[in-house]
Amino acid sequence: MVKLSKRLQMIADRVPVGSKVADIGSDHALLPTYLAQQGIIVAAVAGEVNPGPFEAAQRQVLESGLSKIIQVRSGDGLAVIEPGEVNVITIAGMGGSLMASILEAGKSKLVGVGQLILQPNVGEEHVRRWLLHNGWKLDSETILEEDGKIYEVLTASLAGSEEIGALGMLYKERSLPDGVHVSSERLQQMGPYLINEAPEVWFIKWESELKKLAMIVDQLKLSTAEASIAKAEQVSQEIREIKEVLACLQKVKR
Structure with a gap:
């Protein structure tokens, strides 16, 4: 069984049971492997653009016997998924500016996605700004320290039509x-x-x-x-x- 770091565990704890997850920048696919082993998800896509981590993710999924649940795909950002394929997206371990640009470039792939769980290493304001300007409601923020580094985990849900007008109230001076x-x-x-x-x-x-x-x-x-x-x-x-x-x-x- 995979054991997660405190940072990844905090993300895993926020994934609803029964989800279909895309983990973008999945590295060694530890997060989707853990979620599948715990019976939390029914399907996952582990996306990775770098060849080394992509191959490591493939090995992890194969050795864990989870190939029927987790698909490891090579690609940049949300290019690894199709619209409507998943309902939860996790992105962790990169700068907030890059994270926002990935979400912006992949907006067409967010069809059917109801929840984003995001852990930017720096530049969290870029993520909050993107969420605000694109109809996503920031639901929670958590902060933790691990191995001398401090991380924030942001969760957001797609705002309903009646909520769109009130999104800015969260950031009202x-x-x-x-x-x-x-x-x-x-x-x-x-x-x-x-x-x-x-x-x-x-x-x-x-x-x-x-x-x-x-x-x-x-x-x-x-x-x-x-x-x-x-x-x-x-x-x-x-x-x-x-x-x-x-x-x-x-x-x-x-």
């Missing part, structure tokens, strides 16, 4: 208890549910992100170009806003 203003952009960046819950690991993540942003400002300040000066001020403003949010929520938790 809001005020925190002591009056700190949180913009729509910051909610997309930091996570509307995560800001509400503010778990300890989320603070750790954003303290680390602030250090990265400060380094960017320092680099930009080495240049006298007008564009660099403007960008440095923009990033400095972003740092100030993030610090305000963190300070406010830390005070509330105390």
Whole structure:
């Protein structure tokens, strides 16, 4: 039986029983193999564009005796599935910008898909923005630390016609208890549910992100170009806003 990492287990726990799943960028096909072994899914496509992982996924499925349930296919993004073939898509372990571009390029393949389970390594705001602009309702956000890295898992469902107009309400600018203003952009960046819950690991993540942003400002300040000066001020403003949010929520938790 396959044993998953904490990160993949968190994704697996969100897959509904009886699903037909496409795992995009499946690597060694560990996630669909686990889901099939646990009887959670009835069918799966493990998609992988890189030859090495594709061959590893084929071996994994063959050795697990799951070839009747899991099809391993070589291809880029959602090109490995046909419209209506699956009802759940999982994508994990890549940047949010790439993830959003995969979803955008494969929009025609999302027919019949009712749930997306997404784990971007960085750039989560790109994923949230894509979901918002394409009729997907962000249902939950979870954050975890594993082996010194911090991951977010986002689940989304296809919004019904009566829900489309209200999707933006999740990212509507809001005020925190002591009056700190949180913009729509910051909610997309930091996570509307995560800001509400503010778990300890989320603070750790954003303290680390602030250090990265400060380094960017320092680099930009080495240049006298007008564009660099403007960008440095923009990033400095972003740092100030993030610090305000963190300070406010830390005070509330105390």
